[in-house]
Amino acid sequence: MTAQDAGSPPEPFDGAQEPPAEGSGSESPSTDSGQAAPTGSGDGLNEAELTVEDILAAAPEGAPETDAEADAEAPDYLEDLRRITAEYANYRKRTEANAEVERRRALAAAVTPLLSVLDDLDRAEKHGDLVEGTAFATIAQKLRGAMERLGLEGFGETGEVFDPQVHEAIAQVPVPDTTESTVLDVIERGYRIGEVELRPAKVAVAVAADG
Incomplete structure (x- = not known):
């Protein structure tokens, strides 16, 4: 120590110490276990403390609030599903039926030119x-x-009752004691594939004789 240091008067001490500035990095008090002490007032709820009421309150708007409401709506959902x-x-049936009709029409168009050969x-x-x-x-x-395997069906037989839906009368022959028009002769047979009619049967029809 120099003579100058020995003769220097001590710095004044006012007994007050400034508190550490906020955010200066001073550590918070710790517990005996070395972990940081919990902060906050303790009024908030953590996940373990959530109740059913809290969960229902947070449910989306319009969602069933109780099992009873869900059970009440179940029949409506089931009815919609059935409908x-x-x-x-029905849509599948219509689609399949239409596809089958179109297939038969295409087949009929291919077979029709062969009817004259038959x-x-x-x-x-x-x-x-x-x-x-x-x-x-x-x-x-x-x-x-071969035509039968393709589904071609012939119709028109002698003696059957005349039906304008499937027969084309190209002649009418008066026959005594005839009470009902019947097929007297088949000139050309009719043909169909399924429900698709290719042509009617051309027939001569027996009709009642006058007098």
Whole structure:
């Protein structure tokens, strides 16, 4: 220590110490375990303290508030589900039915040009030209079988009641004791594929004779 230091008067001490500035990084009091003491007033709720009322209060607007309300709405939802299911089933049926009709129409358009060939075979058979065992008869049998496998159905038979829905009368023949118009002769058979009619049967019709 120098002589100058020994002779210097001590700095005054006013007994007051300024508190540390806020945010200066001073540590908060800790507990005996070394963990920071909880802060806040303790009035808030943590997740473990949530009640059913708190959860229901936070539910979206319009959501069922009770199981009773949900049970009350269940029949309505079930009825809507049944209605939608029925509508879809009907839609599928209509779609499948329409597709089948269109398929038959396309098939009918392809088969129609061959009907004249079948007419020639029918005429040949009436005249006795289709002798069993001949090449001509074999070809006729194969062609008719192929048309049947495609769904082609012939109609128009002698003796059946005349029906203007399926028969085309190209001649009327008065026949004694006739009380009902019937098919007297089939000129050309009618054909259909399913519900699609390719043509009516051309027939001669027996009608009642005058007097």
